[in-house]
Amino acid sequence: MRTELFIAIDLSIRTVERLAARRGPIDRALPEGVEIRWVDPDHIHLALSYLGKVDDALIGMLRAQLDKLTRPLFPFQIECNALGAYPSLTLPRIIHATFAPEGAEVLGLLHRAMEKELAELGLHTIERPFLPYVTLGRVRSVGPISFEEVLLDDQNGSFGVSTIKNLVLFRVDTDQRGAKYTVVDRFYLGEM
Numbered sequence: 392m393r394t395e396l397f398i399a400i401d402l403s404i405r406t407v408e409r410l411a412a413r414r415g416p417i418d419r420a421l422p423e424g425v426e427i428r429w430v431d432p433d434h435i436h437l438a439l440s441y442l443g444k445v446d447d448a449l450i451g452m453l454r455a456q457l458d459k460l461t462r463p464l465f466p467f468q469i470e471c472n473a474l475g476a477y478p479s480l481t482l483p484r485i486i487h488a489t490f491a492p493e494g495a496e497v498l499g500l501l502h503r504a505m506e507k508e509l510a511e512l513g514l515h516t517i518e519r520p521f522l523p524y525v526t527l528g529r530v531r532s533v534g535p536i537s538f539e540e541v542l543l544d545d546q547n548g549s550f551g552v553s554t555i556k557n558l559v560l561f562r563v564d565t566d567q568r569g570a571k572y573t574v575v576d577r578f579y580l581g582e583m
Contacts, residue, residue: 393444395563396575398457398505399436400498402525406471406551407435410488410527413474413545417486420541427486427528434572437469437525439502439558442514449512454576456508457558461578464501466556469494471525474545476538483538487524488550498523505558556580 402410411432418427445453470491476483490498502521530536560575 392447394447394450395565396442396445396450396453397438397561397563398440398442399438399559399561400555401436401553401557401559402471403551403553406553407432409550410435410471410474410525413550414528417541417545422536424532424534425536426531428531429528430526434570435525435527436559436561437498437523439498439521440505440509442509445514449514450575452512453509453514454560454578456512457505457560457576457578460505460508461558461580464580466554466580467494467497468552468554469498469523470552471550473547474527474542474550475524476530476542477524480538480542483530483536485526486528486530486538486542487526489524495523 414427414429421427442453470493471488472491473489475487475489477485477487489495499521502523530538557577557579559577562573562575564571564573
């Protein structure tokens with residue numbers, strides 16, 4: 392059997408609450424004909440690596456590699472400091488939250504180290520530059536729009552600091568209601 396998996400980092404509850412609180416004001420500022428399908432707050436996380444469907448026989452080895460990776464690392468902090476749109480504010484498809492440069496740099500280093508461990512198992516993720524962000528919603532529009540005014544107040548500030556103490560291996564189960572994420576395991580940083 393094969394199981395759909397991804398590796399992520401949970402944000403602090405306070406950060407998730409602050410991000411979710413922006414949904415109402417953003418919805419009220421949207422032009423007519425634009426809708427955002429918001430991510431459930433329980434699903435707000437920073438995905439480090441989407442693994443796709445993994446042979447169940449590899450899951451034990453994957454756990455061992457992630458444990459080996461996280462043991463010598465120390466907990467660290469990241470600050471969620473702005474909202475943006477992908478691919479751009481003038482052509483938005485995804486509303487996302489980004490991180491202050493110091494935390495983003497640490498996340499990039501962690502991502503590279505994790506990719507090396509995954510490659511040892513023959514697990515290859517999508518080959519594209521790693522950009523640390525959190526998906527908050529998906530934009531649906533009947534025509535061209537711009538989010539420059541809608542997200543103007545969210546460009547600089549702080550939505551909170553999260554202390555990262557572990558990586559989370561999630562299983563994805565999909566049905567007619569959508570995706571459900573289940574924690575398979577947590578890998579604690581610095582636990583020797």
